[in-house]
Amino acid sequence: MSNYRETTENRTIIRIDSDGRKEENDLIIREHALTITLSDGKFVKDRRYVTIFCSPSDIEQLGVGFLLSDDIISSIEDIYDMSISDDGSEIKFLLSSNANLAETLMSKRDITSGCSRNLNPYEFLQNLKIDKLSSNIKVKAETIIQLSNQFQSISSLYKSTGGTHASALCDPDGILIFKEDIGRHNAIDKIFGECLLKGIKVEDKMILTSGRISSEILLKVAKRYIPIIISRSAPTSMAIEFADQAGITIVGFARGRRMNVYSHEYRIE
Amino acid sequence: MSNYRETTENRTIIRIDSDGRKEENDLIIREHALTITLSDGKFVKDRRYVTIFCSPSDIEQLGVGFLLSDDIISSIEDIYDMSISDDGSEIKFLLSSNANLAETLMSKRDITSGCSRNLNPYEFLQNLKIDKLSSNIKVKAETIIQLSNQFQSISSLYKSTGGTHASALCDPDGILIFKEDIGRHNAIDKIFGECLLKGIKVEDKMILTSGRISSEILLKVAKRYIPIIISRSAPTSMAIEFADQAGITIVGFARGRRMNVYSHEYRIE
Numbered sequence: 001m002s003n004y005r006e007t008t009e010n011r012t013i014i015r016i017d018s019d020g021r022k023e024e025n026d027l028i029i030r031e032h033a034l035t036i037t038l039s040d041g042k043f044v045k046d047r048r049y050v051t052i053f054c055s056p057s058d059i060e061q062l063g064v065g066f067l068l069s070d071d072i073i074s075s076i077e078d079i080y081d082m083s084i085s086d087d088g089s090e091i092k093f094l095l096s097s098n099a100n101l102a103e104t105l106m107s108k109r110d111i112t113s114g115c116s117r118n119l120n121p122y123e124f125l126q127n128l129k130i131d132k133l134s135s136n137i138k139v140k141a142e143t144i145i146q147l148s149n150q151f152q153s154i155s156s157l158y159k160s161t162g163g164t165h166a167s168a169l170c171d172p173d174g175i176l177i178f179k180e181d182i183g184r185h186n187a188i189d190k191i192f193g194e195c196l197l198k199g200i201k202v203e204d205k206m207i208l209t210s211g212r213i214s215s216e217i218l219l220k221v222a223k224r225y226i227p228i229i230i231s232r233s234a235p236t237s238m239a240i241e242f243a244d245q246a247g248i249t250i251v252g253f254a255r256g257r258r259m260n261v262y263s264h265e266y267r268i269e
Numbered sequence: 270m271s272n273y274r275e276t277t278e279n280r281t282i283i284r285i286d287s288d289g290r291k292e293e294n295d296l297i298i299r300e301h302a303l304t305i306t307l308s309d310g311k312f313v314k315d316r317r318y319v320t321i322f323c324s325p326s327d328i329e330q331l332g333v334g335f336l337l338s339d340d341i342i343s344s345i346e347d348i349y350d351m352s353i354s355d356d357g358s359e360i361k362f363l364l365s366s367n368a369n370l371a372e373t374l375m376s377k378r379d380i381t382s383g384c385s386r387n388l389n390p391y392e393f394l395q396n397l398k399i400d401k402l403s404s405n406i407k408v409k410a411e412t413i414i415q416l417s418n419q420f421q422s423i424s425s426l427y428k429s430t431g432g433t434h435a436s437a438l439c440d441p442d443g444i445l446i447f448k449e450d451i452g453r454h455n456a457i458d459k460i461f462g463e464c465l466l467k468g469i470k471v472e473d474k475m476i477l478t479s480g481r482i483s484s485e486i487l488l489k490v491a492k493r494y495i496p497i498i499i500s501r502s503a504p505t506s507m508a509i510e511f512a513d514q515a516g517i518t519i520v521g522f523a524r525g526r527r528m529n530v531y532s533h534e535y536r537i538e
């Protein structure tokens with residue numbers, strides 16, 4: 001059996017082009033179903049919380065990051081233990097009593113009628129009560145150009161299979177953490193999970209992402225108090241609106257030697 | 270007030286390039302929060318079902334298509350009435366008693382522990398009990414090349430803002446319906462919604478999509494018994510696996526004069 005953490009697999013496909021039709025070996029991007037199960041050793045036992053469709057790399061980081069983004073945990077102390085099933089399809093978390101799991105699950109149910117799909121981003125932003133970020137961090141445009149180019153050159157998986165998104169945590173000196181996933185959200189959660197596991201501070205850093213900056217991506221970054229988000233792609237209107245309110249700088253279309261700044265431009269020198 | 274159905278808006282941004290830094294007017298892709306509310310005139314009253322982040326075009330089609338994909342309705346007769354709020358943020362459905370809304374919501378809760386996020390695709394495929402598609406439809410490779418090129422040339426919104434996905438319903442003679450959205454899933458739901466509203470049969474047609482074919486996209490198409498799905502991008506391993514089982518032909522990387530066929534190649538001549 002192959003290693004379940006492989007993010008690609010070989011498969012025979014039929015290639016049709018002007019030379020005709022032939023069988024070929026092709027590299028396919030793997031999609032993995034990861035179920036997160038939660039226990040608190042007391043009231044909640046092996047409760048299936050969510051199934052995430054992901055690239056099967058950095059499963060621990062993804063699990064931890066997802067719980068952080070989803071407000072199930074707020075610090076590494078909330079995790080008492082975690083374990084991954086042999087085939088990688090399940091990650092079990094035993095949370096410490098500090099995490100108040102039963103209470104958190106209950107309050108989530110109240111807010112969202114039992115399903116988090118019901119929370120719209122405006123309510124979310126209000127519930128969040130984030131103080132407007134007043135970080136004085138400033139970055140040179142030249143630095144952003146360098147980071148964006150560096151980011152592009154290490155997106156190797158993307159180049160080989162054409163199907164993944166990449167995200168990176170960086171500071172002005174370079175890229176610190178780089179993650180890829182078939183989902184934009186997962187790639188960022190993997191970063192936050194790794195930072196929580198390794199005790200890396202994120203609120204003085206920047207996030208780079210290959211994908212569009214939607215309201216959900218912006219909120220994920222806002223919740224971690226990150227002052228600057230950079231993409232090679234476009235932000236949506238709602239992401240810009242939220243960034244205005246939350247005090248976050250959005251840089252989009254950072255390609256080659258150009259970029260667009262959509263909010264709080266004073267941070268880009 | 271501008272028309273809420275506009276999919277783009279103008280905004281002043283700061284553009285930085287080798288010529289320096291200047292204010293510019295830019296076209297931003299709009300992201301819209303659409304809440305679907307359900308009633309059955311009896312047991313369920315104005316129940317908030319979901320909030321979808323979408324491009325605000327084809328809101329009716331999106332609402333109807335979402336309910337179809339989510340198994341809340343199965344035919345147009347299930348919808349007794351629908352109305353959209355003045356600002357387009359809410360679409361209300363009054364379902365007919367045939368739709369058994371209360372029962373459907375209850376059974377969804379049972380299957381998914383109150384949250385559809387808990388259903389993994391393997392269970393989903395089992396629950397679905399779709400007969401393996403035995404459609405004898407065949408399509409010439411040349412036709413796929415033409416459709417893919419036509420699809421590319423009408424993806425106009427994509428060209429102007431770089432942030433949307435497109436999907437189309439087509440038959441061998443050309444593209445019948447074309448929809449765009451910031452979400453891959455939404456673009457396909459808009460197509461299915463329009464087909465339901467207009468009484469257009471889909472099970473003898475093909476779906477074209479600009480984005481990656483993930484398991485969720487594949488299942489959405491499988492539930493409508495569509496025999497062929499074509500993308501300019503890559504399918505994931507899980508999508509190919511499901512397509513093998515469900516009898517669906519996946520064509521990927523359909524660009525220029527080439528394509529890859531990942532499953533049930535006999536339909537491509």
